[in-house]
Amino acid sequence: MAVCIAVIAKENYPLYIRSVPTQGELKFHYTVHTSLDVVEEKISGVGKALADQRELYLGLLYPTEDYKVYGYMTNSKVKFVIVVDSSNTSLRDNEIRSMFRKLHNSFTDVMCNPFYNPGDPIQSKAFDSIVSTMMVQAF
């Protein structure tokens, strides 16, 4: 399960960041922010023609000593970043994928809310609860 889930706007500012409260929030902010470089690298690696059919899931962005950072980018260039604990070896790529898909669906719902102003930080209870289900439950 994830220790940090972030939604980053097209312009690379955070729309939503939630991390396990037991660990330093700041650290995750840095991690997620830094991962954007890798996202950009991955995106620029794909040719322009292929950009349309490219897969949204970007896979493992980079591993750090303690965490693995996975990325996902919607067609509107909104990025999702999920940080999982490196020790959590049970997580398979498929599970990460499904987490992203769930996140994407929920994010779409947020976008469909007529009262949501695109570009604002996400403050949605539904989205929050979806994220909570994916987060490591900190006891």
Add this chain to the structure above:
Amino acid sequence: MAQCVQSVQEFIQDSFVPMVAVLCSEDAERVTRKNSLSFPELLRPFCRLTSEGHLRDPNNQVVVVKGLRISVTGINTRPPQSPELHRLLSRTVSVCQPPEGSPANVFTAGDYDLNISATTPWFETYRENFLQSMPASEHEFLNHYLACMLVVSSCEAVPTEQFLKLSQEQHRIQHSGEYTHPKWFIPNTLKYYVLLHDISEGDEQRADSVYEDMKQRYGTQGCYLLKINSRSGSTGADEQMPDPWSQYLHKTSIHNPELYEESAVSNAVENNIGAEEDVEPHYQGFCQSVNNVDEMRPQKQASGTSHTSPTPRGTCLTLNDHDHIRQFIQEFTFRGLLPHIEKNIRQLNDQLVSRKGLSRSLFSATKKLFGGGKVPEKSIAELKNTAGLLYPSEAPELQIRKMADLCFLVQHYELAYNCYHTAKKDFLSDQAMLYAAGALEMAAVAAFLQSGAPRPYPAHYMDTAIQTYREVCKNMLLAERCCILSAEILKSQAKYSDAATLLIKMTSEDSDLRSALLLEQAAHCFINMRTPMVRKFAFHMILAGHRFSKAGQKRHALRCYCQALQVYKGKGWTLAEDHINFTIGRQSFTLRQPENAVAAFRHILINDSKQSAIQQAAFLREYLYVYKSMSQLAGDGSLPQLPLPCLHSSQTRVFFGHERRLAEGEKQAATHVSLEQEFDRDLSQLWRELEEQVVSVANRGTVPITFQPSQCCLNSQTDNLRHPLAIVEEPIIVEVVFRNPLKVPLALSALCLLWKFTLKDFSGPEDGTTRETVTLNDIIDTQVIPEFTISPEETKVARLRLLPHKTGELHVLGVVYNLGTGEVGDSEGMWLVCVAGSLAEDLMCVRGQQNLEIQGPRLNMTKEEKTSVRYGPDHRLDPIITPPMPLLEVFFINFPTGLLCGEIRKAWVEFVNVSAVPLTGLRVASTHPEFFTFGSATSDLTPVTPTAAEHCSAYKTVAMPPSVATMSLVSPAVFGVTSGDQPVVAEIPLSRGVLGPGEALQIPLWLRGPDREGVHEINFLFYYESTEKTAKSPKYNLFYICAINHRVLRHTAFICASRSLSVRATASRSNTLHSRERDTEEQQEAEEKNASMLVFVDVENINTSEAGVREFHIVQVSSSSRQWRLHKCINPVGDKDSKLTSRERGKLCFKATRCRTEEGGIVSCTTPCADFFFRRGLHSEARRGGVSAGGASQMQRKSHTPQSGTDDDWTSIVKKCSEVELDIIVLWKAYVVEDNKQLILEGQLHVALQTIGKESCSLSQKEETQEMVLLKFKPDVPPPLSKPSMEQLSHLIKTCLHYPESYDHPFPQKSLCMVPVTLTLSNCSLAQVDVIVDLRHKTTSPESLEVHGSFSWLGQTQYKLQLQAQEVYRLFLKACFFQAGVYNLGTPRVFAKLAQTSAMCETSQQSAMPALIIVNSI
């Protein structure tokens, strides 16, 4: 990785250079000492060879050695031990700071523009020092001494003996085994004998002879005579000599650990004295004789420490000497060193070749024997720890490595690579990991340096080497060296990503400095990538900054954080940004850069931070602490600017004048303006118009050009282009809007305004009396708010008061306050305050200010202003204090809130002059002038005090017999309403025209409920002036002219009007003939006939509140007209009051006749009634733009017979015929039950009759109430030129038949009966009318023939007449009857048209009523 000064090749070559030891005799040392240099130091600047050297490799190939550098050090120079090394490196790094104004290159990546220093000189310094201070190790020979210079002075008694001594010494050091430290490359080290000759002292001939002797003894290639010190001492000190040592010697200072100071923070110039002690400490161990030199040292040091410019070095050396030294080195290298190396390579090669076959087979045999990978000399147990494996120095494996190193040093990289490669294989097969790693490292480097590059750079060699060094050998120094080299090589091949990975891998917990530097380099790698990774750069910069700060390198830490901040700034990553800012703040503070610290902290606090409340509180406390210490440092200058709370400057409001008194007993004060009111643009426009009107009235009809509407309350929407005027001794209230962006409360204390005041004396004639003054309370009282707490995330306004005591110019600059955390309320704080009041100062709070800078509105007038963004001035906060002015207060007594429509109520108004200056010219303007009246000047029948009048009727009741109409003439002028006057403005009578200081005046005020129901907002504007007209005096300066001429007071009243009566009136023309009252005079008769009218007044009680109003009584009906007057009431009920309860209706009928005089009149001519009558609805009529009755009649009279009229004129003329101009005033009484008390309310309603036959109503027409107006984008089509309608035209001529009602005729006698009939034609219009009278029966309808056929008109049956205006014409006709019966005589048809309008055809006039005549037969 940052750009370096050196190229990679240069860097690597310089990292591995041949090492030469120096052993100096005591005398020789003394000779060099003269130049404040030791012998190795003396040589150092000249150690790079400028010319090419040559040598032959074992295959007799010539190898060219280019740009070779040799390293000459004292034999006892010992690389510093690890802790020392750390300190030294740390010091060099901290000393090396980026130059202040270095051209930082702007780096653009995506949407980031970064300002990054391209070079990192501190890293280069570190690297150089690090590599130089690498301890010599067993497994490699690169930094082992290849040769040794033995230096002896020529002034020695027996130099040859000395040489011998030194040679023995060297031999002892190398071979006795006592010394572990200086490591030697090969057993038979090259000894080079140098005779140092001091030209200024020694005997040159002797030196030469000694040299000759030496040549004989050591061969020409093994010795040298170096002549230096051509001049003595400081003689030529003033001469400018190049100082080649300066750039070398400060670096060597790292070898002097004693001088290392922890407080290296100061970026001062490095002390160079360390250079002198370079070698000395180590001498003490083996050369006691140097003691006296040692004695000298402290003094030198003392003189050295104090110097600002470095001690002059090489003072005894001339440029010639420099050349000598250079030549010496060249000689040494080419004649001594390189041949020595060449010889050794050859020797080693021979050894290896000869041993090859044997050793290979032997090795493989032993390997097989021992199961692989085991060195025969070592036991199995020892081999486990392969890292600690040591070969004996003469081991064959080391020979090849030795050869490789030699080749490497003389730049024969190809051979070196081959040897390294071979050595690597051997070491690996022996599992001698340290050796293998060394060989791998050097193999990679050699491969890289091979100019032809036959093979790619083997990066994996380096990786393996680093890994081995780190993990197997646990030798971080070697790993680091390897890493630095590899990263540098990778960088040169643009493999930034690999370099960064390598560098990051190398960071570890054991050395913060190294980690910091490497991380920084890694960050630079990221930014230099083909697609720059800005965020990675920033992140690694932060990591580097963190490590720097851990390593105590605060400046570098700060720099790293600052560079990283550029990426994070303003991108929404607030948590990270705050963290960086916080760190920058702290670092800046510790580095004594309080401004930066404050700025950084300020940033954290100002931003809408997402931090938790606790975190914010911590930030705030830290900020306050930093701030406090900074302000203490700064001393008592101007107060610092505080960032918190946020000040919304533009929302600042300024109010001039006293706070309003709401009510005093039953007195109700004028609402005026207060800060509580919201600004309303429409309303302010309305007030402005009112003020303009009243000012124009006061100035006899013109508005002066200097007119400026009074603005008591200034805000962002008011016009603030001019300096507002404030009056001395009247307060100025500034409302400042604070917002607390934090989640913690803020406590402000001692909050007050900051201002600047320029004294100006306006009473003086000259205008030069200006003085700058300081904040003194005798000039301006400044209100101080002792406590002002703002809760978390709250927006709160503070009202700050100033009371000026002097005239002049005031500038409100800002606010001053103490800022503290809002946590004073906790127990500890309370305790502090309670126990010792003085301690309260220690609580965290700082005094500072915030400026109020208000930007004016954006200018958009000229093209220039439109194309650029410019803002106008805003002088809201710069009032001019003018001399005293009168100040009026207005109170209302018994002012109602609800009225019936048309109800008359009496209230009182009190004017009080509260200033010390008399006031005059009191006027009032109102949006609803018909609503109130102060009574006419003539009426003095009102009671004097309001209390006495409480139960009196507003009307004066005059006892008179009912149904007798009284008539009195009143002119509207008496009631202050004249046609030319602005009815909006009313003058208020003052006794003697002046209201003195402190005086009060109470006058009655009549109010009349508005005609329409609903809530009405009624605005009063009271205008008054000072008694002295200031602007008229020419003495006053221009500045003063714009001062206040008048003042105003506003009042807004809300009146709720409820329905009372609805009065409808109709007038109809009477056709009756007043035959019985007929006068003899012709004219009189005509008038009478023309001018009588019936007026029906329909009164309905439409009041809906049945509980309140019981009944209405019609008390009186009056009329006002210029032409008509009401006669007695034709009332069926008789004389009784007509009474109407709820929903009842009544009808009254009056006769109206035309007045003889043309003067208007009103019957009820006393004050309230007449006042309101004249004030009624003038406004609305004027707005309607219609032709008012009075106006039209006047116009008519002026142009009696328009000669050439347009259609319009005709229209009006035609209209006029059917117009009446009669106003009816209905006075009523209502019996109201309120609180179980019966009250009698009185009121009046007005009806204006305009057209005959058309109903008029007291209520305003519905069309006016229309509130929703459709938006129209096109201008209205102008109404078509109104032609008089047929209906109107048919009213031109009034016809009347006069005949006997019955006529007796003896038909039997005379068959024909002739009856005379008079047809009176009366021209109603004021123009000439052509009339055609046709007597013939209509032939069109057969019935009429039937009916009327029985009689006929005799004589002329068709007449054409012309009637003058108002003319009455009688036409005498004869009707002829044939038999008795009842006949209708009304058959004549009258056609009329206006005489001048040829185009129009005649219109049939309204036929008279059926005129029946009875013809009796007798």
